[in-house]
Amino acid sequence: MNPDLPPKPDPQTGEPRPPAAPGHFNGLKEPQPYDANKVPSGPTAALEWLYGTRKSGWWSAATVVVLIIAFLTFKSGLDWVFAWPTWLFMAAAGVAFWFLPRNTKMAAGADWVNAGGDTIYTYELVEIGTSGTPGSWELILKDQRGNVDRGNIADYQQNPLLWDLVFNGIRHSVAAGATIDPETYRVLKLDEYPNPPRSRRGGIGV
Known part of the structure; x- marks a missing residue:
């Protein structure tokens, strides 16, 4: 084993826990049962x-809406704000992703x-x-x-x-x-x- 790397945890106890990995975390606040x-x-x-879970659907819906907004703003500035069909499309996309099965x-x-x-x-x-x-x-x-x-x-x-x-x-x-x-x-x-x-x-x- 490389002495410069954290050890592999024990398969049964999970100890020692590995160091916290880098990344951006927007998920669980408490462990799931x-x-x-x-x-x-x-x-x-x-x-x-x-x-x-159904709660995770909110994250999916919000992510989709944010990505749509970012794409539209990149392509056409803020002109999309005044087009009501765009708002209708974003709402429909958000609802669709919220209802998708949580697989x-x-x-x-x-x-x-x-x-x-x-x-x-x-x-x-x-x-x-x-x-x-x-x-x-x-x-x-x-x-x-x-x-x-x-x-x-x-x-x-x-x-x-x-x-x-x-x-x-x-x-x-x-x-x-x-x-x-x-x-x-x-x-x-x-x-x-x-x-x-x-x-x-x-x-x-x-």
């Missing part, structure tokens, strides 16, 4: 998890993450990439076993403690030689000095 029907399983205990389901253990598809072994990554634009970056992870996952970084970061676990594995994999392009390195803020570990209130899923 463990629900076996909503938390993806993995090879060891799930230490952190995230699943969609987000992800969980992370000491050395794995499952975002609703393949289980990715985060300390065995061989390729790390991103696609998309600011505000909607997609994280692409591929491990030594051939498992591939594509998930929105904002979804991971809704549970900062989950993101800490995934990010620590990414750091170890990069140090071990995983392929990562300069843009992904910048988006993930891998050059930022780690913060102290966060604390969690609540139990561990088994």
Whole structure:
């Protein structure tokens, strides 16, 4: 193990917690209760998890409206403000995203993450990439076993403690030689000095 990197947490206890990963967090204020029907399983205990709720629809709706406003302002200045069809379109888009099913389901253990598809072994990554634009970056992870996952970084970061676990594995994999392009390195803020570990209130899923 690289002595300059934080250690991998114990699979059962989750200790020691990895340092706080860099990022912008607008998600959970309190841990969600463990629900076996909503938390993806993995090879060891799930230490952190995230699943969609009706409340999370407000974030989706607000994000869509903000992105529409930013796009319209960039394209035509503030002229759109005086066009009532534009306001009607934004309202319809916001309502539509609020009513979309909350299908987000992800969980992370000491050395794995499952975002609703393949289980990715985060300390065995061989390729790390991103696609998309600011505000909607997609994280692409591929491990030594051939498992591939594509998930929105904002979804991971809704549970900062989950993101800490995934990010620590990414750091170890990069140090071990995983392929990562300069843009992904910048988006993930891998050059930022780690913060102290966060604390969690609540139990561990088994």
